[in-house]
Amino acid sequence: MKDSDITIKLMNYMFMSMSNTMNQVPFSGQHWMEQLVIGSVQYFIDEYWDDSKLDSKKPVEICRTYLNVMEDVGFLYAKDYRLEESGDSLLMSVKTNKCVYRECCQRTGEKEGLSFKNCIRLGTFQAILRHVLGENNYLTSVDMAADGFCYGKLRPNTQPKEEIVTREGHIIKMAGHRAFLLRQKTYASLMASIRDHAPQILKHVLYDAGYQSGLSLARKARESYPYPKECLQLLLDELTNLGVGKLELVSFSLSCARVKIRCYDSFWADTANEYGHLYRTPQVICDMLRGILAACLSVIFEKEIICEEMVCQSMGADCCEFLALPLPQESSGGRKPHDPRNE
Numbered sequence: 001m002k003d004s005d006i007t008i009k010l011m012n013y014m015f016m017s018m019s020n021t022m023n024q025v026p027f028s029g030q031h032w033m034e035q036l037v038i039g040s041v042q043y044f045i046d047e048y049w050d051d052s053k054l055d056s057k058k059p060v061e062i063c064r065t066y067l068n069v070m071e072d073v074g075f076l077y078a079k080d081y082r083l084e085e086s087g088d089s090l091l092m093s094v095k096t097n098k099c100v101y102r103e104c105c106q107r108t109g110e111k112e113g114l115s116f117k118n119c120i121r122l123g124t125f126q127a128i129l130r131h132v133l134g135e136n137n138y139l140t141s142v143d144m145a146a147d148g149f150c151y152g153k154l155r156p157n158t159q160p161k162e163e164i165v166t167r168e169g170h171i172i173k174m175a176g177h178r179a180f181l182l183r184q185k186t187y188a189s190l191m192a193s194i195r196d197h198a199p200q201i202l203k204h205v206l207y208d209a210g211y212q213s214g215l216s217l218a219r220k221a222r223e224s225y226p227y228p229k230e231c232l233q234l235l236l237d238e239l240t241n242l243g244v245g246k247l248e249l250v251s252f253s254l255s256c257a258r259v260k261i262r263c264y265d266s267f268w269a270d271t272a273n274e275y276g277h278l279y280r281t282p283q284v285i286c287d288m289l290r291g292i293l294a295a296c297l298s299v300i301f302e303k304e305i306i307c308e309e310m311v312c313q314s315m316g317a318d319c320c321e322f323l324a325l326p327l328p329q330e331s332s333g334g335r336k337p338h339d340p341r342n343e
Contacts, residue, residue, distance in 0.1 A: 012103040015120055019108050030118060030241070034140075037123030038130065045131050048073060059129055059154070060085050063092075066128040076100060081121075092122065092152040096144060105144060122152045129154075139224060157224050184267070188275035195278050202278060203287050210291025217292075218299035228254055228300045235296050236261070243267060244289060245320070256325070257301040261293060263320040269313035277314065284312035286320050297324050 018036055022029040053065055060083050067078040080098040084091050096102050101120040119142035126138050142152040165174050172179050194202050218235060225231035229252050236247040244267050250260040268286040272278065278285060286309050294307040304327040311317040 008100050009103070012101060015101065015104045016108055019104070019118065033118045034123055034126065037118065037120055038127040041124045041127035042131065045128060049128070049131070051132070054132070057132060058085075059090050059133070062128055062132050063090065063125045066125070086153075089153055089155040090125070090138075092125070092154075093149050094121070096148055096150050099150065105150070119150070119152050122154060125154055141230075155224070184271055184274065188271050191271075191278050192275075199280070206287035207291040207294075210288035210293075211295045212291075214292035214295030215299065218296040221296075222299055231300055232259070232296065239292065244292075245269075250321075257297075257303060257305060258326075259297060259324040261322045261324070263289065263322070264313075264318075266313055266320045269320055272314040282315060284309040284320070285314050286312060286322075289320075290322065293322055293324060301326070303327075 015037075019033060022033040022036070025032060048069055049066075053069070055061060055065075063083055064078070067076065067081055067083075070076050071078045077098070080094055082093045096106075099105075099121060104120060119140060122140040122142060126140065129138060137157045138154040139157045140152065140154050142150060144150050165172065165179070167173075172181070191202070191206075194205060217238065218231075221231050221235050221238070225234050229249075232252065233249060236249055239245075240247050245263040245265045248262045248264070250262055252259050263286070266286050266289065268288060272285050290307045290309055294305055297305040297307065305324050306327050307322050307324040310321045310323055312320045
């Protein structure tokens with residue numbers, strides 16, 4: 001084995017270890033993985049980069065020049081990577097077996113978790129774009145396709161990432177706003193108090209609270225992700241990252257505005273199984289998640305969407321399953337999507 005081969009293997013092992021570690025970090029794991037990659041690349045930039053080599057400060061030309069620098073030091077072949085512009089976005093494609101980071105992606109891609117969402121090559125582009133252009137923030141996405149190629153995208157983003165949690169002294173903030181951690185037992189006690197004193201409003205309170213929080217989340221995502229299905233997948237990933245459960249998109253019809261979503265290990269179903277059911281009769285209980293999904297889909301489809309939970313893990317099902325569809329036109333009247341089960 002050549003020295004360069006073992007160096008590349010060790011580098012892949014390092015990124016695999018970083019990814020696995022960041023997968024255990026609540027809320028901000030993907031963000032901090034990006035920052036670790038960008039910070040590592042910055043050392044290379046400080047030593048080998050020269051702004052005078054740039055003919056243009058267009059993002060695509062900056063990244064091409066960066067690849068040429070990497071080729072000059074013998075790390076890769078720039079011609080293996082295809083870069084092109086698509087509006088404000090930058091598209092990259094590379095044959096998977098030509099990428100030096102393929103072992104990291106392939107081995108972490110065999111497992112579920114956030115690690116596979118981080119393309120190391122796109123992270124190096126984030127680093128050089130930040131170095132040349134300043135504090136520009138780029139979102140990344142990658143698809144390791146069946147045709148043997150990896151397809152990546154960088155797109156500008158001006159919105160704060162909702163999952164980023166920071167500490168300023170004794171103050172915890174999420175996306176710049178103050179937050180605190182709420183234990184499941186505390187949440188269950190709060191809901192039990194509402195049930196005992198005002199049981200008739202419990203379902204409505206949970207649905208509406210979910211709806212209002214979902215609106216804020218969806219509006220920010222829609223600004224950066226104009227394509228409906230892509231935006232929904234981002235939101236499902238975001239909600240999974242926040243700990244509501246593992247959300248899976250089962251079916252999506254843009255023309256009918258009809259969506260089926262599954263949730264495994266729902267926070268609300270688990271709470272019911274651990275601390276007892278909130279409702280007096282057996283029924284599906286993930287009303288807050290129904291509200292969140294209804295709001296997200298209403299923003300995405302730009303019409304009133306209702307969301308029903310068809311089966312629930314709290315009643316012995318393997319997962320919770322939600323069906324979302326447009327509110328009948330004659331019932332909407334231009335109002336916020338309502339929950340017909342509250343009537």
